[in-house]
Amino acid sequence: MTGNILFEAIVFLLGAIICVSIAKRLGLSSVLGYLLAGVLIGPYVLGFIGNEGEDILHFAEFGVVMMLFLIGLEIEPKNFWKMRKTIVGMGGIQVAGTMLISYFLFLFFGFDWKVALTFSMAVALSSTAIALQTIKEKGLLNTTFGTSSFSILLFQDIIVIFMLGALPLLANTDITPLENSEEHTNLLQNLPLGLQTLAILVSVATIVVAGRFLIVPLLRKVAKTGVRELLIAAALLIVFGISFLMELVGLSPALGAFLGGVVLSNSEFKHELESTLEPFKNLLLGLFFMAVGASINFIVIAKSPLTVGGILVAVIVLKALVLFVTGSFFKLKLNQKLLLTFSLSQIGEFAFVLLSFAFSLNILEQEQLDIMLVVTALTMTITPIIGIINERVLLPRLGTRESIKRPMDHIAKSQKVILVGFGHFGSTIGRFLRTHGVEATILDHDSNRVDFLRKMGFEVYYGDATRTDLLESAGIAEANILICAMDNPEVIKQLAKAVKSKYPKVKLMVRARDRYAAYEFLNMEIDHIYRESLETSLKLASEVLSQMGFRKYTLQRQVQNFIRYDEDSLKRLAKEKKIGDENYIFKARKELEQQEKLLEQDFKRGIVEFDTHWDGEQIRAALEDKNI
Amino acid sequence: MKNILVLFSHPKFEKSRANSILADKIKDKVGVTFHDLYERYPDFNVDVDAEKELMEAHDIIIFHHPFYWYSCPPLMKQWIDMVLEFGWAYGPAGNALLDKKWLNVITTGGSKAMYCENGTNCYAINDFLRPFQQTANLCGMRYLPPFAVMNTHKIEDKKLHAYAEQYDKLIDLLVEDAVVAEVGNISFLNDIPQLNA
Numbered sequence: 001m002t003g004n005i006l007f008e009a010i011v012f013l014l015g016a017i018i019c020v021s022i023a024k025r026l027g028l029s030s031v032l033g034y035l036l037a038g039v040l041i042g043p044y045v046l047g048f049i050g051n052e053g054e055d056i057l058h059f060a061e062f063g064v065v066m067m068l069f070l071i072g073l074e075i076e077p078k079n080f081w082k083m084r085k086t087i088v089g090m091g092g093i094q095v096a097g098t099m100l101i102s103y104f105l106f107l108f109f110g111f112d113w114k115v116a117l118t119f120s121m122a123v124a125l126s127s128t129a130i131a132l133q134t135i136k137e138k139g140l141l142n143t144t145f146g147t148s149s150f151s152i153l154l155f156q157d158i159i160v161i162f163m164l165g166a167l168p169l170l171a172n173t174d175i176t177p178l179e180n181s182e183e184h185t186n187l188l189q190n191l192p193l194g195l196q197t198l199a200i201l202v203s204v205a206t207i208v209v210a211g212r213f214l215i216v217p218l219l220r221k222v223a224k225t226g227v228r229e230l231l232i233a234a235a236l237l238i239v240f241g242i243s244f245l246m247e248l249v250g251l252s253p254a255l256g257a258f259l260g261g262v263v264l265s266n267s268e269f270k271h272e273l274e275s276t277l278e279p280f281k282n283l284l285l286g287l288f289f290m291a292v293g294a295s296i297n298f299i300v301i302a303k304s305p306l307t308v309g310g311i312l313v314a315v316i317v318l319k320a321l322v323l324f325v326t327g328s329f330f331k332l333k334l335n336q337k338l339l340l341t342f343s344l345s346q347i348g349e350f351a352f353v354l355l356s357f358a359f360s361l362n363i364l365e366q367e368q369l370d371i372m373l374v375v376t377a378l379t380m381t382i383t384p385i386i387g388i389i390n391e392r393v394l395l396p397r398l399g400t401r402e403s404i405k406r407p408m409d410h411i412a413k414s415q416k417v418i419l420v421g422f423g424h425f426g427s428t429i430g431r432f433l434r435t436h437g438v439e440a441t442i443l444d445h446d447s448n449r450v451d452f453l454r455k456m457g458f459e460v461y462y463g464d465a466t467r468t469d470l471l472e473s474a475g476i477a478e479a480n481i482l483i484c485a486m487d488n489p490e491v492i493k494q495l496a497k498a499v500k501s502k503y504p505k506v507k508l509m510v511r512a513r514d515r516y517a518a519y520e521f522l523n524m525e526i527d528h529i530y531r532e533s534l535e536t537s538l539k540l541a542s543e544v545l546s547q548m549g550f551r552k553y554t555l556q557r558q559v560q561n562f563i564r565y566d567e568d569s570l571k572r573l574a575k576e577k578k579i580g581d582e583n584y585i586f587k588a589r590k591e592l593e594q595q596e597k598l599l600e601q602d603f604k605r606g607i608v609e610f611d612t613h614w615d616g617e618q619i620r621a622a623l624e625d626k627n628i
Numbered sequence: 629m630k631n632i633l634v635l636f637s638h639p640k641f642e643k644s645r646a647n648s649i650l651a652d653k654i655k656d657k658v659g660v661t662f663h664d665l666y667e668r669y670p671d672f673n674v675d676v677d678a679e680k681e682l683m684e685a686h687d688i689i690i691f692h693h694p695f696y697w698y699s700c701p702p703l704m705k706q707w708i709d710m711v712l713e714f715g716w717a718y719g720p721a722g723n724a725l726l727d728k729k730w731l732n733v734i735t736t737g738g739s740k741a742m743y744c745e746n747g748t749n750c751y752a753i754n755d756f757l758r759p760f761q762q763t764a765n766l767c768g769m770r771y772l773p774p775f776a777v778m779n780t781h782k783i784e785d786k787k788l789h790a791y792a793e794q795y796d797k798l799i800d801l802l803v804e805d806a807v808v809a810e811v812g813n814i815s816f817l818n819d820i821p822q823l824n825a
Contacts, residue, residue: 551642553703556670614640614696619737620781 011048015041016286029134032384034286038293039381049294060291063284064129064349065257066277068157069239071128072261073270075154083151090148090326091155097322098124105314114170115368118358121163122372123315127348127380128153129285134343134387145336148327149344160350161204161255164357168196171361203249207242207256211263219269223462235276238264252353268450271461275469288349296377300370311375316382319345335395342390346379416441416479417544420465420495422449425511425537426485430458432541432562435602436550440483441474456599466494468502476503481544484510485537489517496526507547509540538562569601629659630805633686637665637693637704646735646780646788647694653792659803661686665703672706679711684724688802691760692733698756708763717767729802730764731817732757732774733795739779754815772807775817794823
């Protein structure tokens with residue numbers, strides 16, 4: 001079966017659809033389905049795709065590339081800083097422990113020290129693709145186990161950069177590296193080895209700088225055109241571009257993409273990029289898993305079953321032990337520790353990269369490479385199976401299941417409010433909610449305003465809210481209230497329709513430009529309609545707060561206070577600056593300045609705090625002070 | 629089996645320790661309709677017809693409120709002014725409330741010692757409650773001595789919970805119609821023997 005692209009595509013898709021459906025029907029993770037599909041259609045079973053020894057993985061790696069780009073996007077530097085202790089602590093212990101023990105084991109079994117070191121590097125890595133996919137599928141991302149796994153995987157994803165950088169130092173320089181190399185043209189190949197390491201680090205730095213000063217401005221330009229496909233194109237361009245550059249210098253494209261993601265995670269395009277790439281990612285990741293399945297080389301297994309089997313078992317046991325100990329260091333509960341132990345005990349996709357790179361540098365021999373590649377693929381295949389055993393046999397016996405519900409410390413935090421549109425109507429709502437300590441998640445399609453709101457510390461997403469995928473990344477699934485404050489009733493209608501059918505539990509509160517818009521909303525069975533003005537925007541906001549448990553009478557007073565206060569500031573600001581009849585952009589900028597000023601004033605004055613009438617607590621506190 | 633309407637009135641319920649403890653205890657009980665006036669009418673625009681219907685559907689009306697400036701909070705006064713209409717609640721044809729029971733449940737910041745001839749406030753609670761008593765009389769309702777939780781500025785949580793237990797028991801007695809008619813000679817319903825057994 002030769003390289004007819006259409007035929008191969010059909011085989012892949014059909015294999016995926018059949019096997020994953022069966023896996024899901026049996027309650028197994030989709031990863032296992034993909035892997036089995038790969039084994040079935042691969043060269044050693046049905047032989048539909050790939051010839052023996054051919055590198056099927058190469059193209060499929062794009063799934064991993066995108067996954068890492070998206071993971072990178074998730075990691076805002078400030079969150080990263082918050083998690084630094086677990087990341088470095090757990091990740092460090094895991095990687096160091098695994099490397100150390102496996103290094104001596106491989107030495108003990110008679111491997112050369114360079115080979116042993118390379119192997120131990122590979123073994124220390126786990127599969128981000130498999131582990132995260134499974135964790136997400138089960139919705140465990142926010143458990144202790146989820147964040148621990150994430151930290152460890154993250155540490156590995158970063159440390160692998162240094163591993164790849166270090167490998168050339170181990171290379172056997174006496175043999176020319178060229179004959180082994182099947183890689184693409186590598187600009188650095190002819191440089192001295194020390195310089196190669198340096199070059200790799202420099203290229204990493206290049207991505208960081210380019211991301212900030214090249215990509216973000218480019219995205220802003222693209223966003224201004226308002227053509228949605230262009231943003232998809234730009235997103236893909238970023239991923240492909242970074243990958244290409246990284247390959248050019250002989251580095252893993254996945255790592256480049258990860259870095260690119262981190263760089264962009266602070267930009268306002270975070271969620272737009274995320275929701276655009278998500279569908280591609282899942283499918284390509286599936287393709288990657290299938291390729292892993294297909295690359296299990298049964299000939300190598302048949303040739304030396306004992307070696308392969310021995311290393312396989314040793315690796316999994318060793319990794320599991322180290323993970324278990326790491327979990328103990330960080331005082332995880334037993335069930336969380338077991339989940340961690342069994343879900344990260346495989347060798348990861350970066351091992352493919354690392355090992356192939358080592359092979360091209362002549363550190364490894366063909367046979368050693370083959371064996372480790374098979375072991376890697378096998379560990380990845382076994383992980384979901386071990387996971388099932390853990391979940392169905394071990395956990396029910398040992399379970400101290402983490403309670404999902406935690407008491408919320410403040411009402412405002414227990415409910416999520418999404419506010420779409422931050423124009424003159426929406427901004428009043430946003431301000432009023434904020435003065436009551438409620439931070440709504442804001443969506444707006446004006447990238448200037450988004451930029452400004454982020455500076456003011458709001459959680460803001462840029463994009464077209466009628467796209468459910470964007471709403472999803474803004475957290476509509478966990479939201480209780482969706483406020484539609486855009487001025488175009490047609491857009492609101494579209495959004496409301498989508499949300500009503502897909503998330504019927506979310507309470508819709510909509511702005512109606514006029515009577516006719518209100519008629520239409522009423523006919524759509526939307527109960528909470530606000531015909532626009534300063535008062536109605538505040539009425540809407542106060543009803544949001546009432547839903548969250550604030551007292552109605554208090555809110556009634558606050559609304560009136562807010563209006564009085566807003567009118568005061570209106571008069572003040574009117575005196576201060578004349579808004580001229582300049583062009584539109586100038587006006588828009590003025591409006592932003594205005595909003596900024598208002599938000600700052602709200603904050604400084606703390607207008608809500610003044611309302612302390614009938615406050616028993618105060619009297620009690622005063623009496624206690626005086627000790628009467 | 630009697631129905632109880634609790635007309636609850638507190639402009640800053642969210643900050644009231646005593647009333648939270650009391651209200652939490654009884655608001656979901658069978659036979660009790662807990663009607664939070666400030667939550668229902670933040671704009672003071674009382675829906676008179678709806679309120680009349682509520683009154684008609686219940687046998688015992690509890691006016692549950694903090695004691696502000698020797699009286700009830702303004703919305704409750706507003707409610708009384710608007711709902712208890714001539715020709716319905718009183719007057720020649722006004723007999724809608726006949727023989728229903730009226731009970732004030734109040735919290736006061738000051739202690740009992742402050743509410744007496746020699747105290748800061750010179751008069752007893754029951755003296756201050758006269759307007760309520762006479763309103764009940766005029767409407768042909770049977771006025772019960774108040775249930776009072778006093779000294780809330782200083783009282784401990786534990787004590788407040790004990791009061792809440794009493795309140796709870798009192799509601800049971802009222803529902804069973806077991807509060808004897810001759811309670812008129814005691815100052816506070818807190819003191820009836822059934823609550824202190």
